[in-house]
Amino acid sequence: MIKTPSAARPTRVRIWILFLILFLSVVAYADRSILSISGSAIKDEFGLSAIQLGLILSAFSWAYVIGQIPGGLLLDRFGAKKVYGVTLALWSLSTIAMGFVGELASGMTTVLVLMFTLRFALGLIEAPAFPANARVVIMWFPGAERGRASALFSTAQYFAVAIFSPLSGWLVSRFGWEWPFFVLGGIGVLAVFVWAACMREPRHHPGVSASELNYIVEGGALVDIDASHTLKARPALNKKMFKTLLSSRMLWCAYIGQYCTIALSYFFITWFPVYLVQARGMNIMDAGFATIAPALFGFLGGISGGYLSDMLIKRGWSLSWARKTPYIVGMLMAASLVMAAVIPDNVGIIAVMSFAFFGKGVAAGAGTWTVISDTAPKEAVGLAGGIFNGISNIAGFVTPLLFGVIVGLTGSYSIGLVFVGLHCVVAALLFLFVMGPITRIGEAPTPEAAREAQEEAHSI
Numbered sequence: 001m002i003k004t005p006s007a008a009r010p011t012r013v014r015i016w017i018l019f020l021i022l023f024l025s026v027v028a029y030a031d032r033s034i035l036s037i038s039g040s041a042i043k044d045e046f047g048l049s050a051i052q053l054g055l056i057l058s059a060f061s062w063a064y065v066i067g068q069i070p071g072g073l074l075l076d077r078f079g080a081k082k083v084y085g086v087t088l089a090l091w092s093l094s095t096i097a098m099g100f101v102g103e104l105a106s107g108m109t110t111v112l113v114l115m116f117t118l119r120f121a122l123g124l125i126e127a128p129a130f131p132a133n134a135r136v137v138i139m140w141f142p143g144a145e146r147g148r149a150s151a152l153f154s155t156a157q158y159f160a161v162a163i164f165s166p167l168s169g170w171l172v173s174r175f176g177w178e179w180p181f182f183v184l185g186g187i188g189v190l191a192v193f194v195w196a197a198c199m200r201e202p203r204h205h206p207g208v209s210a211s212e213l214n215y216i217v218e219g220g221a222l223v224d225i226d227a228s229h230t231l232k233a234r235p236a237l238n239k240k241m242f243k244t245l246l247s248s249r250m251l252w253c254a255y256i257g258q259y260c261t262i263a264l265s266y267f268f269i270t271w272f273p274v275y276l277v278q279a280r281g282m283n284i285m286d287a288g289f290a291t292i293a294p295a296l297f298g299f300l301g302g303i304s305g306g307y308l309s310d311m312l313i314k315r316g317w318s319l320s321w322a323r324k325t326p327y328i329v330g331m332l333m334a335a336s337l338v339m340a341a342v343i344p345d346n347v348g349i350i351a352v353m354s355f356a357f358f359g360k361g362v363a364a365g366a367g368t369w370t371v372i373s374d375t376a377p378k379e380a381v382g383l384a385g386g387i388f389n390g391i392s393n394i395a396g397f398v399t400p401l402l403f404g405v406i407v408g409l410t411g412s413y414s415i416g417l418v419f420v421g422l423h424c425v426v427a428a429l430l431f432l433f434v435m436g437p438i439t440r441i442g443e444a445p446t447p448e449a450a451r452e453a454q455e456e457a458h459s460i
Contacts, residue, residue, distance in 0.1 A: 011209040013202075014140045014216065018149050020198055021133045024088065025156030027188050028129045030164040031095045031122065032060050033269035034184055037168040037287075038177035040277045045102075045177070046111045054404020056112065057270045059119035060126075061396025067127025068393070072386020076379075079226035080132040080139075081199045085192060091125040092188025094118055099181035131385030134369050138381055139226060140202055142219015144310060146373050147323070151306025151365030155299045162295040165273070169287065201226050225381060241380050244441060245387050251375065253435035257327065258368045258392035260427035263399045264334060264360050267420045268294065270400040271407075272353070279413045280346055290350055297354040301361025305330060309366035319374060320438040324431045327367025331428040333359025338421035341414035360424075367431065368392075377442040384441075395423075 035042075035057060043053050074083050101114045133153045141149045168180035202208055202216055202223045217223055245251060268291070276287040305326045312322035337356035340349050369385075376384035399420070406416045 010211045011207055013205055013207045013212060014145075014149075016207075017136065017140050017199070018152055020195070021136050021153050022156055022159070024084070024191060024195060025129070025133060025153045026159045026163070027088075027184070027191050028091070028126055029156050029160035029269070030184050031091060031188060032126070033160055034164060034168045034180040035060075035098075035119065036270045036273045037165055038172055038180055039270075039274055041172050041177040042111075042115075046108050048108065048112070050404050050408045052112055053274075054271075054401050054408075056115045056119060057400040057404070058397035059116045060123035061266070061393050061400075063120040063123030064127050064396060065123075065390050065393050067124045068131070068386040068390025069383065070386075071128030072131050072380075072382040072384070075128055075131055075135055075382030075386075080135045081195075081226065083128050084132045084199075085195050087125050087128055088188060088195060089192045091122050092185045092192070094122045094125060094185075095181050095188060096185030098122075099178035099185070102178060127389075128382075128386075130369070130389050131382055134373055134376075134385045135225065135381050136199075137369075138222050138373050138376070140216060140221060140223075142216055142221050143374070144219060144313060147309040147313075147366060147370045148303070148306040150368075150370040150373055151302045151309075154306075154364050154369055155302035155361065159295075159299060160269075162292050162299070165291045165295070166289050169289065173283075203227070222378060222381070225378070241377065241383070244377070245380070245384055248441065249434065250436055250438060251384075251388070251441070253430045254368070254371045254375070255388055255391040256430055257331075257363075257427045257435075258388060259395045260331070260423035261360060261364050261368055262392050263395040263420060263423045264337075264357075266396045266399045267403060267416075268298075268353075268357065271403045271416070275413050276346075276349075280349065282346065290346070293350050294353040294357040298357035298361040301330065301358035301363075302365035303361075304358075305362035305365025305367075306370065307365075308362070309370065318437075320436075323367050323371055323374070323438055324435065326365070327363040328428045328431050330359040330361070330363030330366070331424040331431075334363065335359075335421050335424035335428075337424075338418050341417045363427075371438060374438055375440050377440070379442075 039053055039057065042048065043050075048056075071083070071087075098115070098118045101111060101118070104110075104114060130153075134150070137146060137149045137153070164180070164184065167183070171179040171183060200206070202213055202221070213223075272294075273287045273291060276282045276290055282290060308326050309322050312325070313319060317325075334356045336352060336359070339352045343349055343352060372385055372388050402419065403416045406419060407413060
């Protein structure tokens with residue numbers, strides 16, 4: 001009897017699936033971040049103020065937040081493959097349309113309205129992307145590998161900045177501010193076909209061996225959450241589930257913790273390049289290249305945080321402290337970015353930002369999406385991810401907008417840096433003193449979680 005390839009040898013198809021969602025996540029982050037590279041040129045060409053530019057930069061996140069719960073519900077109803085594919089196509093077309101604003105607008109007011117509208121549309125359409133990533137990780141990865149898997153797709157922002165910031169800076173300086181939108185939108189359209197061809201459920205993927213499937217299932221992966229029979233049989237969500245997800249102290253600490261990491265991310269992909277040009281005197285191309293080092297260190301930190309967290313679990317640490325410890329340490333490291341306010345030279349600025357974003361990467365790799373993967377109710381994975389991403393991404397419009405207001409009113413970037421740095425300290429304190437044990441909602445606590453809760457109660 002001739003064995004099929006999937007039965008004859010062990011496989012690691014889940015790794016290729018992980019790289020696929022990493023690729024799509026890079027495209028998503030690049031689409032939302034290229035406005036910061038083109039921002040100075042747009043500001044100069046159309047005569048926008050710092051506050052107006054901050055409003056445009058924040059538009060994406062207004063819609064991104066609004067779209068999270070509907071996006072999560074769509075994922076729970078139709079599954080990741082369909083929802084991700086459709087939204088990827090639509091947000092890529094929205095990105096391309098952004099490059100035509102100069103042709104369509106006749107004055108500053110029209111430019112402001114069109115750019116805000118297109119960025120708002122991009123955020124609304126892109127909303128299900130990261131909850132879909134978390135859903136794919138829960139589907140394909142056992143618990144002992146979930147930290148590393150979540151860490152990798154969480155580092156997409158750093159890949160996007162490291163790869164596309166220099167490219168976008170070159171395109172702006174060589175061809176004009178419109179071209180990054182054309183190029184990135186075109187890549188997104190091509191990515192739709194890659195996703196459609198490669199994404200499958202574990203049980204139905206032709207390349208998965210029996211041994212890999214058994215390993216995934218026995219490790220606790222929810223391999224059937226996107227199966228057609230599961231989607232059809234899933235009971236309608238009710239107010240009780242919403243109340244559960246919005247009343248958990250553990251989850252609220254995760255929501256706020258992610259809010260704080262998102263605040264750092266959006267400072268980096270919106271105002272940091274503008275800061276380098278406006279306050280540090282760099283040209284647009286140099287500013288694009290200057291973001292590479294912090295982005296690479298952020299990526300290394302993200303991978304390190306995920307590996308460290310999974311390693312601590314294998315060495316016998318409780319799930320709670322294996323996830324929380326790297327997060328706390330990483331966010332305290334990230335607080336060092338306030339030093340940029342007093343460092344006189346640009347090399348020192350890049351060095352301190354690199355250290356800070358390594359710490360932020362460690363925190364994000366261990367304690368943000370990984371926690372949601374460990375705690376989301378089985379029947380509401382998409383909704384839990386949507387609420388988590390929706391609440392946390394409020395920082396996506398608050399941070400760019402308030403940073404712009406601070407710069408506009410005070411004329412100083414230093415106060416803005418302190419504002420961003422304070423998020424790190426708040427998040428670390430919440431995870432350390434308030435969060436409590438990490439356990440899956442709707443399941444009985446593990447003996448370790450019960451013991452940790454009892455110890456915490458005695459300490460209080």
